[in-house]
Amino acid sequence: MIEAPEDTTDASETLQGSLADVVALLGKHRLVEQLVHKQDMPRHALVESLVHKQHLAELQKRLDALHPADVAFILESLPLEDRLLVWNLVKAERDGEILLEVSDAVRETLIADMEPAELVAATEQLDTDEIADLAPDLPEEVIEDVFQALSIEEREQLRAAMSYAEDSVGALMDFEMVTVREDVTLEVVLRYLRRMDELPDHTDQLFVTDRQEQLKGVLPIGRVLVSDPDALVSDVMGTAPARLHANDGAETAAQAFERYDLVSAPVVDERGKLVGRVTSSAVIDFIREASDADVLNLAGLREGEDIFASVWKSAKNRWTWLAINLVTAFVASRVIGLFEGSIEKLVALAALMPIVAGIGGNSGNQTITMIVRALALGRMQFANARALLAKELAISLLNGVVWGGIVGVFAGLLYGSVSLGLVMTAAMTLNLMVAATFGVMVPLLMSRFGRDPAVGSSVMITAITDSGGFFIFLGLATLFLL
């Protein structure tokens, strides 16, 4: 067995290990604290206070050795009291980068624990685009102080960075690009680079600009290395596979990075002037957060919860959705109420009606998911909506005959009534067709009216297929069975 270099991180193991160590050290610390408090023996107090301090010192050493993202992970994994204890052990100059890494919910708890002066100090180590990311969570006085401490160029950048909408390319952008002129030799470029202490992270290419800061092309670092040093930049540079605009949606950047396998991409303004760059790490963070938000939205949660958040805070996060669903459930209940007379006469209807509503909801959600995807990928304008609707209707007819048929036979046998079975099959088929129609139309109409079809279409389709399913089934039964 060969030893790994000492401080290399094995991605799969070390993080859980660090968390376990921190928890163990916290445990020792708490134990000593309890002893000191409970026993209250003056003779031992001094010794225990020393041991106590030793554990905290050990913990601090451990934390100092960890990557900011790993400290963030540990903070997120601890209950509030332990979290703040660990947070106060973190070196002040690392506060900023760790605040950037923690989730929004946890960041709030940490910032609430800090003095304004500490917060101002925390931002001092950060780039302007990073300060812009923190800004929404900072008290106004802190932002003003931070602003005063910046150079004119930085203020300009911060103002720009804070002006972009949350899910825009501008919000992903940073300003750490290296630019060169096209009329110099690679030799000159190499000398220029050597004068820097290090290149900014994710510098896979230099941006070639003219005196008006117009983007003329890009110069991949690899090409600087392998080409003749006497060659001119203009001979070696290429065109950027993708140029982004600061006001484009961040999803545009994500698609460009996915499609063209980018590490960085230039961002230009409407006149072609280079204003910043987007890196793969900003894109990865965006994609993860966006997909997380999708899953949370589908489950009816407003935002990610700190798992140690209070009951009250968690409940509020979940109420909007529960309230909306109660309203739609109430509407469905009133639809059933219309047919109470029929149910009294044929109580089997009460037992069978949830099946009709359920299959409509499931099938409608399947259709909606397909359409929302097609819209997100920009396929819908060409894939004729009418053709898609026809296809979804055909699928629901097929499903209605097959699954509705099976359920109809079961229901008919169970209640000894052929006509009840037939009504069941007919109602399921009709509700599946309602689901297909609205499943295609709801996201299309939402997107036509400029709303994000991914948010809320699922609630709407379920509301429609519930009330619709009850109405169709109980209505058909009233007409044909009573």
Add this chain to the structure above:
Amino acid sequence: MIEAPEDTTDASETLQGSLADVVALLGKHRLVEQLVHKQDMPRHALVESLVHKQHLAELQKRLDALHPADVAFILESLPLEDRLLVWNLVKAERDGEILLEVSDAVRETLIADMEPAELVAATEQLDTDEIADLAPDLPEEVIEDVFQALSIEEREQLRAAMSYAEDSVGALMDFEMVTVREDVTLEVVLRYLRRMDELPDHTDQLFVTDRQEQLKGVLPIGRVLVSDPDALVSDVMGTAPARLHANDGAETAAQAFERYDLVSAPVVDERGKLVGRVTSSAVIDFIREASDADVLNLAGLREGEDIFASVWKSAKNRWTWLAINLVTAFVASRVIGLFEGSIEKLVALAALMPIVAGIGGNSGNQTITMIVRALALGRMQFANARALLAKELAISLLNGVVWGGIVGVFAGLLYGSVSLGLVMTAAMTLNLMVAATFGVMVPLLMSRFGRDPAVGSSVMITAITDSGGFFIFLGLATLFLL
């Protein structure tokens, strides 16, 4: 207005533009085809056949200028007939890279249209890790022919690449890493790099290995550029922020790239030998596919559908889930069946029962989403499950009192019965607590038994809260109201 360099891509505009051009050219082509077929005038036939060819030539020129990922997008956006026409216009040597880019469903349709010899030729331009990605869709005879054409080293790589599980680090890995020894100077490294025509994509760092191919460290390209050329590699190299193992889950890689802002990461075997690397572009593709799969699974779709797939194919994609839901709906229906006598006596129960079931399902899905997230992020073992269960139960008690109370008052007023209102409130509260309990336990148990808690827990919780909700409400009503 300043002109952009001619072939620079504006990420937001060009792709839709290309698609529109292709569709327009296809339209002209089809129009001519129709004219030729309908009119059948010999005098015009020759002219039209020329025009016809001209459109196709223009289309081909257009396609040749596009990035493979953009051709893939166009192929995915066209109905089958047009898709195959465009596919046959694509230069044979680009077939491989385009097949890599299209979605699984569309890839099937393209491969079905190709001769074995064409498929073998298509793989010739690909790296072994890319061939491994295509392999599951290729006929066995093609794979054998491809295998024969490879060098011994490449066969080894292909065998290795094909041996990894679908969502493992090995499946994301490529073999295009540049390695150097630690006892040479940067000058030597620079000379070595200059001998290459170009560096592999995403080469942000060189991997430092010894004679046994043990990974000793990494040498960022930026550091090669800015450091003294006489320095030794061993003096300048650093340790990799994360080392991956080929058998780790791909999610480990995604988390490492997100956490440490990586562009590439070394993959080592259990003895620390460097076997490959993972790049940010493989990680971005993985994250996108994984989040896509999450959304599809939540909606009950087995896989992404080609929107132009046949009705039959689409229906099969959706049946598993519909069948499972019909079974659970049938069980819920039988639970209601148990209480038909009670419903006959008090028909209001039929109208109110879906509300009880519905709120339980919504709340249970919220809880499950929180727990699945906590499990995925590795937080659960420390966040005491009992504490979380207590918190979720407290939230459901709160929700039961608030929302159950509101609905109870409404129901009581509507049906003029205080006791009916009270039963409604009690049933909603109890079902919310059932939802909380199973919402915490189902994903924990699934994960304990080694299953992915993200798949299927939503179906299970809905089944439990439906049947449970009907049972609790109708049971309480039977006990206290009749």
